[in-house]
Amino acid sequence: MSRPEDLLPPDLFYDDNESRKYTTSSRICNIQSDMTYRALELLDLRSPSLILDVGCGSGLSGEILSDVPSHQGGPHTWVGMDISPSMLDVALQREVEGDLLLADIGQGVPFRPGSFDAAISISAIQWLCNAETSDVRPEARLRRFFEGLYACLRRGGRAVCQFYPKNDVQRNMINGAAVKAGFGAGILEDDPGTKNSKLYLVLTVGGGGLKGDITGIVDGMSNVDVLDARKKAMGLCESRANPARKGDRAWIMRKKEQMASKGKVVKPNSKYTGRRRRPAF
Amino acid sequence: MKVLTSNFTACAVKTCKTSSASFPLHFRNAELELQELDFQPEFIRNILPRIDWNALHMTANELGFPKLPESKPEGDMLNDEQTLKDLHRLLLETHVTEGKLVCENCGHEYMIKEGIANFLLPSHLAMADVL
Numbered sequence: 001m002s003r004p005e006d007l008l009p010p011d012l013f014y015d016d017n018e019s020r021k022y023t024t025s026s027r028i029c030n031i032q033s034d035m036t037y038r039a040l041e042l043l044d045l046r047s048p049s050l051i052l053d054v055g056c057g058s059g060l061s062g063e064i065l066s067d068v069p070s071h072q073g074g075p076h077t078w079v080g081m082d083i084s085p086s087m088l089d090v091a092l093q094r095e096v097e098g099d100l101l102l103a104d105i106g107q108g109v110p111f112r113p114g115s116f117d118a119a120i121s122i123s124a125i126q127w128l129c130n131a132e133t134s135d136v137r138p139e140a141r142l143r144r145f146f147e148g149l150y151a152c153l154r155r156g157g158r159a160v161c162q163f164y165p166k167n168d169v170q171r172n173m174i175n176g177a178a179v180k181a182g183f184g185a186g187i188l189e190d191d192p193g194t195k196n197s198k199l200y201l202v203l204t205v206g207g208g209g210l211k212g213d214i215t216g217i218v219d220g221m222s223n224v225d226v227l228d229a230r231k232k233a234m235g236l237c238e239s240r241a242n243p244a245r246k247g248d249r250a251w252i253m254r255k256k257e258q259m260a261s262k263g264k265v266v267k268p269n270s271k272y273t274g275r276r277r278r279p280a281f
Numbered sequence: 282m283k284v285l286t287s288n289f290t291a292c293a294v295k296t297c298k299t300s301s302a303s304f305p306l307h308f309r310n311a312e313l314e315l316q317e318l319d320f321q322p323e324f325i326r327n328i329l330p331r332i333d334w335n336a337l338h339m340t341a342n343e344l345g346f347p348k349l350p351e352s353k354p355e356g357d358m359l360n361d362e363q364t365l366k367d368l369h370r371l372l373l374e375t376h377v378t379e380g381k382l383v384c385e386n387c388g389h390e391y392m393i394k395e396g397i398a399n400f401l402l403p404s405h406l407a408m409a410d411v412l
Binding site: 047048049050075077079081083088092097099100101102103104107108110111112114115116117133135136152154 | 282283285286289290291292293295304318319321323324327328331333373395396397398399400401402404
């Protein structure tokens with residue numbers, strides 16, 4: 001499948017036609033709202049807050065922020081930034097409640113320090129990995145973005161950025177840039193290994209009574225496997241329902257299921273399935 | 282653009298980051314509009330400590346709301362519903378729909394059209410610090 005990021009810069013790709021298609025497609029709307037709810041869960045906001053929506057587009061995620069019921073800590077007030085005038089135009093027509101700014105996140109975040117309680121970004125920051133003109137470098141744009149974001153969040157604030165990296169290089173580039181800006185950064189991966197895999201970069205700004213990074217945030221969540229790579233190397237990474245290591249029982253069971261679903265003949269499971277053999281003499 | 286947002290935006294030009302004159306940005310030729318929103322006292326109480334009162338005072342004067350108290354409401358005044366309602370009206374319901382924001386330090390003008398401020402910088406200002 002082609003990636004829009006490879007075709008054109010975001011302000012040109014999302015023209016009037018593309019913006020309208022994006023906002024009226026029920027499939028995209030559903031995916032966007034699922035991701036926004038997931039991001040809200042990760043942000044864990046308990047009182048009405050001021051939120052920055054990075055790459056707000058037509059305000060699909062912002063609408064959800066405005067509609068959080070009061071017993072869940074809402075409704076939140078948000079400020080959205082986007083580079084595509086057409087997307088913002090659609091947002092205006094939809095009469096979203098948040099405030100909108102036309103801005104390029106790669107040029108920094110034009111807010112004074114400590115402005116926001118939280119930041120959210122749905123399918124936006126992978127655009128920063130592309131250099132559209134010869135006088136900019138993706139690394140410099142990522143650095144300016146994360147430095148600006150770090151500054152404008154209050155202490156103890158959090159940011160959740162869902163993004164679609166093209167490959168592991170982009171993923172590490174984004175994660176590395178966030179760590180360099182001073183964030184406690186971690187990646188949560190939903191449904192890894194499937195077509196619907198979603199990556200959430202969870203960023204924390206010091207303090208906040210938590211353990212300070214993503215391991216503290218996902219602590220109470222069910223279904224999360226923590227893969228802390230800090231001991232092995234820089235950067236930490238976590239994943240939900242992570243594929244088990246090749247060759248162990250969980251991995252074999254998954255493979256057998258996959259084969260069975262393809263209609264292949266699979267040996268029935270027993271207590272011997274995936275069991276270690278006795279050591280060879 | 283809400284008055285609340287203008288209390289948080291600073292000039293995006295890199296060289297202005299170190300100057301105190303780059304905040305707040307000043308409204309010029311502003312056209313105002315009132316858009317009703319649900320009153321949320323909790324949110325006002327949450328956001329008030331982070332509001333720069335001097336800057337808000339300056340903005341309110343420029344927009345023609347001179348009734349703002351001299352100092353930031355604190356303590357018991359936060360329980361007074363009328364004070365909070367006034368703040369709600371100024372911060373969240375008052376929108377600047379047309380006009381521009383001007384940085385006092387570098388003089389850069391950010392145009393506001395249909396309530397959306399344009400913070401895109403020309404490339405020579407944006408990438409002044411490429412390594």
